[in-house]
Amino acid sequence: MKTVIYYFSATGNSLYVARTLQAALEGAELRSIPEALAEGRFDAKADAVGFVFPLHYMGLPLQTEAFLERLAITGSPYIFAIATCGVPYTGTPFVDAEEILSRKGQQLDATWYLRLVSNYIPMRDIAADWRIKIRAWLAGRKLRNIAEAIRKRELHSTWQLLQSPCRRIHQEWKERRQRIDENFRCDTGRCTSCGLCQRVCPAENILRPDGHPVWQHRCTECLGCLHICPVEAIDYGDKTKGRKRYRHKDIAPKDLLHKHT
Numbered sequence: 001m002k003t004v005i006y007y008f009s010a011t012g013n014s015l016y017v018a019r020t021l022q023a024a025l026e027g028a029e030l031r032s033i034p035e036a037l038a039e040g041r042f043d044a045k046a047d048a049v050g051f052v053f054p055l056h057y058m059g060l061p062l063q064t065e066a067f068l069e070r071l072a073i074t075g076s077p078y079i080f081a082i083a084t085c086g087v088p089y090t091g092t093p094f095v096d097a098e099e100i101l102s103r104k105g106q107q108l109d110a111t112w113y114l115r116l117v118s119n120y121i122p123m124r125d126i127a128a129d130w131r132i133k134i135r136a137w138l139a140g141r142k143l144r145n146i147a148e149a150i151r152k153r154e155l156h157s158t159w160q161l162l163q164s165p166c167r168r169i170h171q172e173w174k175e176r177r178q179r180i181d182e183n184f185r186c187d188t189g190r191c192t193s194c195g196l197c198q199r200v201c202p203a204e205n206i207l208r209p210d211g212h213p214v215w216q217h218r219c220t221e222c223l224g225c226l227h228i229c230p231v232e233a234i235d236y237g238d239k240t241k242g243r244k245r246y247r248h249k250d251i252a253p254k255d256l257l258h259k260h261t
């Protein structure tokens with residue numbers, strides 16, 4: 001019984017979930033969505049196919065959507081999707097994924113939100129440590145139930161509230177995508193030219209002509225570069241100044257880097 005889990009993760013929450021499921025589902029294989037996109041690997045042949053990704057502006061991350069559009073799934077596997085997030089149940093990630101899959105003659109059999117920590121620090125600071133610990137405990141419990149449901153091939157649907165306004169917000173975000181990275185600033189006095197920001201970028205959107213990052217306007221706003229910088233040299237305008245940076249505690253920086261860089 002082969003399971004393939006595709007994941008996208010900038011700060012480790014979704015990778016942690018994908019790895020936890022891999023450990024719980026015997027023989028499950030993990031595949032990185034940015035790497036599959038870069039390598040042109042769009043064939044999925046398995047008894048169960050899963051997708052784990054962060055909620056981005058109440059919908060699918062841009063690369064996850066692009067990947068789903070191109071994916072060719074053989075046969076009629078059990079298909080599940082999990083969106084990690086800070087605030088669950090608002091948005092349309094699963095409606096949107098279902099729409100894409102249905103055009104390929106597939107359907108989403110099971111969907112879940114998994115509340116962890118919001119890494120969207122342009123809006124608000126990272127949650128307090130005690131809150132992170134409680135959410136991690138609750139998420140661990142929910143993940144055990146999810147793994148059991150996947151093993152039993154159970155059907156599971158999830159609330160997706162406020163669909164019209166959420167879809168509008170998501171659409172407006174997509175329309176300003178070319179300008180997203182104009183907000184990034186690098187404090188060159190602080191930057192040590194370590195290159196991690198370039199290597200974590202799933203969109204190959206960072207060049208470092210003189211050692212420091214220069215953004216190339218292909219950003220998908222995953223915030224990987226901002227959070228991974230070990231000396232906090234990257235800010236999103238003034239909004240992130242003084243705010244904490246985040247990475248899931250069980251995920252190392254090297255686990256988030258991409259092969260193509």
Ligand SMILES: Cc1cc2nc3c(=O)[nH]c(=O)nc-3n(C[C@H](O)[C@H](O)[C@H](O)COP(=O)(O)O)c2cc1C
Binds near residue numbers: 014015055088091221
């Ligand atoms: C651009 C962007 C938009 C986000 N939008 C939402 C959102 O609408 N709702 C939410 O609950 N979390 C939102 N988040 C937070 C992430 O979904 C959450 O932190 C996720 O678990 C991060 O997963 P990762 O560590 O695998 O990248 C957003 C994060 C980013 C970077």
Ligand code: SF4
Binds near residue numbers: 190193194211212213
């Ligand atoms: S991760 Fe930070 S220190 Fe390293 S090159 Fe990028 S901005 Fe500079």
Ligand code: SF4
Binds near residue numbers: 224
């Ligand atoms: S430039 Fe930064 S925020 Fe944009 S896609 Fe790359 S890593 Fe993510």
